Amino acid sequence: MFTTRPTLQGTFGMVSSTHWLASQSAMAVLEDGGNAFDAAVAAAFVLHVVEPHLNGPGGDVVMILAPTGREPVVLCGQGPAPAGATIEHYTGLGLEIVPGTGPLAAAIPGAFDAWLTLLRDQGTKSLSEVLAYAIGYAEKGHPVVDRVGMTVEAVRELFETEWTTSAELYLPHGKAPAPGSLLKNPALAATWRRVIREAEAAGSGREAQIDAARRAWREGFVAEALAAHAALPTMDTSGERHSGTMTGDDLAAWSATYEQPVTYDWNGWTVAKAGPWSQGPVFLQQLALLPTETPEYGTAEYVHTLVEGAKLALADREAWYGDAQDVPVGELLADEYNEARRALIAGTASASLRPGRPGGREPRLSEHARKAAQGALPREAAAAGVGEPTVERDGATRGDTCHLDVVDRWGNMIAATPSGGWLQSNPVVPSLGFPLGTRLQMAWLEPGLPNSLTPGRRPRTTLTPSLASRGGTPVMAFGTPGGDQQDQWSLHFFLAVAARPHVRGGLDLQGAIDAPNWHTDSFPGSFYPRGMQPRSLAVESRIGQEVIAELRRRGHEVTVKEPWSLGRLCAVARDPETGVVSAAANPREMQGYATGR
Numbered sequence: 001m002f003t004t005r006p007t008l009q010g011t012f013g014m015v016s017s018t019h020w021l022a023s024q025s026a027m028a029v030l031e032d033g034g035n036a037f038d039a040a041v042a043a044a045f046v047l048h049v050v051e052p053h054l055n056g057p058g059g060d061v062v063m064i065l066a067p068t069g070r071e072p073v074v075l076c077g078q079g080p081a082p083a084g085a086t087i088e089h090y091t092g093l094g095l096e097i098v099p100g101t102g103p104l105a106a107a108i109p110g111a112f113d114a115w116l117t118l119l120r121d122q123g124t125k126s127l128s129e130v131l132a133y134a135i136g137y138a139e140k141g142h143p144v145v146d147r148v149g150m151t152v153e154a155v156r157e158l159f160e161t162e163w164t165t166s167a168e169l170y171l172p173h174g175k176a177p178a179p180g181s182l183l184k185n186p187a188l189a190a191t192w193r194r195v196i197r198e199a200e201a202a203g204s205g206r207e208a209q210i211d212a213a214r215r216a217w218r219e220g221f222v223a224e225a226l227a228a229h230a231a232l233p234t235m236d237t238s239g240e241r242h243s244g245t246m247t248g249d250d251l252a253a254w255s256a257t258y259e260q261p262v263t264y265d266w267n268g269w270t271v272a273k274a275g276p277w278s279q280g281p282v283f284l285q286q287l288a289l290l291p292t293e294t295p296e297y298g299t300a301e302y303v304h305t306l307v308e309g310a311k312l313a314l315a316d317r318e319a320w321y322g323d324a325q326d327v328p329v330g331e332l333l334a335d336e337y338n339e340a341r342r343a344l345i346a347g348t349a350s351a352s353l354r355p356g357r358p359g360g361r362e363p364r365l366s367e368h369a370r371k372a373a374q375g376a377l378p379r380e381a382a383a384a385g386v387g388e389p390t391v392e393r394d395g396a397t398r399g400d401t402c403h404l405d406v407v408d409r410w411g412n413m414i415a416a417t418p419s420g421g422w423l424q425s426n427p428v429v430p431s432l433g434f435p436l437g438t439r440l441q442m443a444w445l446e447p448g449l450p451n452s453l454t455p456g457r458r459p460r461t462t463l464t465p466s467l468a469s470r471g472g473t474p475v476m477a478f479g480t481p482g483g484d485q486q487d488q489w490s491l492h493f494f495l496a497v498a499a500r501p502h503v504r505g506g507l508d509l510q511g512a513i514d515a516p517n518w519h520t521d522s523f524p525g526s527f528y529p530r531g532m533q534p535r536s537l538a539v540e541s542r543i544g545q546e547v548i549a550e551l552r553r554r555g556h557e558v559t560v561k562e563p564w565s566l567g568r569l570c571a572v573a574r575d576p577e578t579g580v581v582s583a584a585a586n587p588r589e590m591q592g593y594a595t596g597r
Helices: 020-031 034-050 087-092 109-124 129-140 145-155 155-163 162-169 186-200 204-219 221-230 249-251 280-287 300-320 334-341 367-374 380-381 481-501 509-514 545-553
Strands: 008-010 013-017 060-066 073-079 257-259 261-265 269-273 403-408 413-418 468-471 473-479 536-540 557-561 568-572 582-583 593-596
Touching: 008 013, 008 261, 008 593, 013 020, 013 568, 013 582, 020 129, 020 403, 034 060, 034 109, 034 129, 034 186, 034 413, 060 109, 060 186, 060 468, 060 473, 073 109, 073 509, 073 582, 087 380, 087 545, 109 129, 109 204, 109 403, 109 468, 129 186, 129 204, 129 545, 145 155, 155 162, 155 568, 186 204, 204 221, 204 249, 221 249, 269 280, 280 300, 300 545, 403 473, 403 582, 413 473, 468 481, 473 481, 481 509, 509 568, 509 582, 536 545, 536 568, 536 582, 545 557, 568 593
Parallel strands: 536 557
Antiparallel strands: 008 582, 013 403, 013 593, 060 073, 060 413, 073 257, 261 269, 269 468, 403 413, 468 473, 473 568, 568 582, 582 593
8 A cells, every 4th residue: 555655674773753853863872882762762852852842851751661571661750749739729829720831730840850760770871872962953953843933933922921031042033933944952952961960970880870860850950940940920821920839849759660551452462551640541441442343444434433432431531540549440441341331332423421430430520521521611622622732822732742662673662752841831941941841730620539639649641652562572662642632543553553464574554654543522631721522523634535424424523634634653663573673653744754774
């Protein structure tokens, strides 16, 4: 079949990411003798520089990795709520939901510590070696992709009137970065150079230096600057100025953690995901909801079946997922439970939010979610999030993020989804060159829920990389940006890989990425203002008029999007029998690229 690019194949190593400069930087590390984890760290810090509208050092990351010969493991770079981030504090300010921007929305930044933990434990390179690429692009500049300037223009008024430190970086001489122009971030380059100097002063040992760099972030000059900036009154999406609650003690008390993934077996595959403090099990629940005989790939019946299954899985996410309470994951993935849930899928589109009752438990939805499901929210909130991620004038962002995957010649494999701390989330800390994130907007200001805002607990994140095994051996790492859409788009990719014929003896990764995509927003969104659009279904026009007409006949409120507009998948794979590695990347937006040999 026709694809936009070939599925790359080789034997040395493969990288796929949402920006070509990150992919090539990772490949340079592999060529220099580094392993997949060294390469991933280098790529991640480059993404902070070249995709500042999608992620930053003050954000978060979820990774799933499989060191050669070992089981997959999750590395959590999702920081929790600060000690002062109580529901009472926020409601005392007159808030009903957490703002979508500003320091009140900032969780403890998790990305930096997680990447350095990965480098220390799984990598082989020094900190200065992996940071060299990001420092170079920050110091000497990188050609700006179109959406950086578009994002800056969207928030120009906010930057010029309120977030003036951001205007200094992103609106020099009053102009947003033009596509292809060089954008520099000297403050960020200086931050990383100082981190390296302080790390190298700790001694000659690689691990000791990395831990010294972690201390500089958590307890040293970076922590001091972040805590001071969080305390400044800042205009946010509520329309008022608020100070954050994060302190130096919060930053010093947290570090990244390894965790066991949640897994599900399907048709000879085992898919591993992060736990229910993320939306990862949504992917697995959708697999569990599939009928024994899946409808013919690409038909209206196929799309309808997947959309209705996604609604049920995401309703369970709303009622059961979160870090504030125990989540009955085993029961949510049990055959008996999903057989009963599958029976709810009718021939027409459902408009209801229908969480299940695992183990006979009664689901509890937040008041805001109930209002969203009943159509009782303002029109602009109900429509929020439909289609591709958007940025509003007040900085509210729905679903922007990035992704990277790496596999090396030894069989090490990683999928990682860095996000948050984007340029429109908070004002730039001028001494550091980056802002704080906004992940707390995903927690509810209502007590007693699995995802209630709770000091020391993680807000439920949308970040959800995937790793798939066959016969007990990891064979494929993949993922996508897209907020609430991530586990819909990723599932469509995975099923396309499973359903399509192989190419040149390997998985047809590029064909599965290129296939027409779709998603629904028929559930309360994770991003401010957290609306819901019942029966909504966004589809790429390439899905075909006949399929679109049938989906509309079934009651789906179909929005036809541009032919190449939904999904930003990345993927790498390795055949354990031959050692052949492969990779593919998303052609949409002409930004993601795979590389390897």
